[in-house]
Amino acid sequence: MSVLPFNQRPKGDVLVLFDVDDTLTRPRLPASQEMLDLLQEIRKQVVIGFVGGSNLVKQIEQLSVRGHDIFQDFDYCFAENGLTAYKSGKELASQSFIGWIGEEKYKQMVKFILHYIADLDIPVKRGTFIEFRNGMINVSPIGRNASTKEREEFEKYDNEHNIRRDFVAALKEKFGDFGLTFSVGGMISFDVFPTGWDKTYALRHVEQEGFKEIHFFGDKTHKGGNDYEIYTDDRTIGHTVKGPEDTMQQLRELFLKQ
Helix, strand or coil: CCCCCCCHCCCCCEEEECCCEEEEEEECCCCCCCHHHHHHHCCCCEEEEEECCCCCCHHHHHHHHCCCCCCHHHCEEEEHHCCCCEEECCEECCCCHHHCCHHHHHHHHHHHHHHHHHCCCCCCCCCCCEEECCCCCCCCCCCCCCHHHHHHHHHHHHHHHHHHHHHHHHHHHHCCCCEEEEEEEEECCCEEEEEEHHHHHHHHHCCCCCCCCEEEECCCCCCCCHHHHHCCCCCCCCEEECCHHHHHHHHHHHHHHH
């Protein structure tokens, strides 16, 4: 598909950024064709990008579907909150969580996390309880190998028993001097990253581009959610959504309604 340069689009000075899970797609599932088509319609007017906490491989699985390619469909691709970043298909500078925290502190924290999960009495445990990413670690009490049904059941259980909230509180108490932020996102996990490496990190890549407006759409915009910081940032106009269908409705109202 032929894409106009930013300065040739009717609103090329407007950037629209999206969370991925429960904003563009259902958690860990592929985007619908309706969503992908709508994004391309919006892109004829504005500049678009996604800002997800997951690594790039997972985002490709969700957004590069049915012949689509994220590097062609999005002007900006920000994986791991922007620690891995692409503009117009070209990779930008990245950062490393392990290089920042160091092996000794990392091992201390991993040991604590694994012991904590081992002692948790929850209905189901699967696998991959800690996922190491370039810019963060993702911690899941149930394990990231859980099925979609198991994820949904855990989210309901967590809402009642506050498993993730209490886990984060324990980590803050134990490692409060490590300079880390703990952010709950999705259905089954939470992210751990250096303070300041939340989704606002992605804005560093665009602050010199001269955008007059930067919109952000996300579902976890409450305090403690992994969209909160970028949603409340002075540089963005925040939009809370309840899922992909709500995202599409708001986009049509904002950018397509004549």
